Structures are given as structure tokens and as C-alpha cells.
Amino acid sequence: MKYFQEMSLLQNADISSYFVWQQLFKQIHLALVKWKVGDNSSNIGVSFPEYNANSFKLGTKLRIFSEDERALENMNCENLLNRLSDYVYVGLVAEVPKQITNHACFRHVKMKGNKEKLARRRAKRSGKTFEQVVLDYKDFKEQHIDLPFINMVSATNGHRFKLFIEKQEKREPCKGSYSCYGLSSSTTVPLF
DSSP states (O other), rough: OOOOEEEEEEOOOOOOOOHHHHHHHOHHHHHHHOOOOTTTTTOOOEETTTTTTGGGOSSEEEEEEESHHHHHHHOOOOHHHHTTTTTEEEEEEEOOOOOOEEEEEEEOOOOOOOOOHHHHHHHHOOOOOOOHHEEEEETTTOOOSSSOOEEEETTTOOOEEEEEEEEEESOOOEEEEEEEEOSSOOOEEEEE
């Protein structure tokens, strides 16, 4: 990646940083959807420089990366995040430092869901009754994910979900595309 832009959450006693993350990431996601390059793919990746899985925190910074300076300029993050200007500082588009030796993938980890939700879905699709399908899930273990997350609301259906984010450090950079959340399980972003 050649270019980046950094957004920093500002300290504010009146509003939760979790809420600011939700609003910030919602706007970034909508911009990535608008500027997508393929079917649900983006040429812009994100990183969380202060990510700490042990304390379940994303930190206070978000960086977006692209090979193309114009792609970041087209997103126009300062205007995009204008209504969050009391809570988020948007830096200028800049070149990535030359001597980067660390890279990482930030990927979305999806929960499998709970037993009742899965049973309702299977009953609806299979034509079996809910009671019949629940028996199929008698040994189902609820999944618990201990990763930092952002609370999101789907613009498509209004459902709330947690966007769990996992960081995987890599020795070598890997090119490719990202999701419309700027996340990928194989394409890296620089760490600095």
C-alpha cells in the first residue's frame, strides 16, 4: 500500500467511544460500498493501529489504505465524517512510510448464531417444524468470541450485529482486494 489516511477518536466525556466507532465505521462502510471495485470488494483496506485483542479494544485510531491516492481523495473522508467532527479528527492523505517491515490482515470473524435462530432458519427452509429441528441442535455449543468488535446495524434489513475483528500479523505483504468493510483474511495492510 502506498497511501493512507488516519482518523482519530477524540476524548469526549459526553459520548461513548463505542458509539463513535459505530458511527465512524458505518460511514466508512457506506463509502466503501459506494466506491467498490467489484462485487462486494474494495481496493481500500483498513487497520486499527492500537488494536489489542487481550483487552478487547480497537483503540482510538483507524487508518484506511490504498495503492491509489485518488481513491482515498475520492472518498472525501473529511466531508463524509463532517457530522462527527466533534468526535473524530480526520488527517490528510499521506504516503505510507518507506521502511515498513510489519503487515497484518484485519478480518471479520462471524458468529455461527444461537441454537434458536439456526433452528428457526432451518425449519423455514426444510419444511420441518421448529420442534423437530431443535432436536438436530441438541448438542450445539453456543459460540463465544473474545475479540474486539463494532456494533453495526445493517442498512439492508435493520438487523443489529457485532462486527468482530481479528488481527493476523504477516511477515510479507499480500496484495488483493478487501471486503466493503475494508477487511480481508488474506490481503494485508502495513503496520506502523
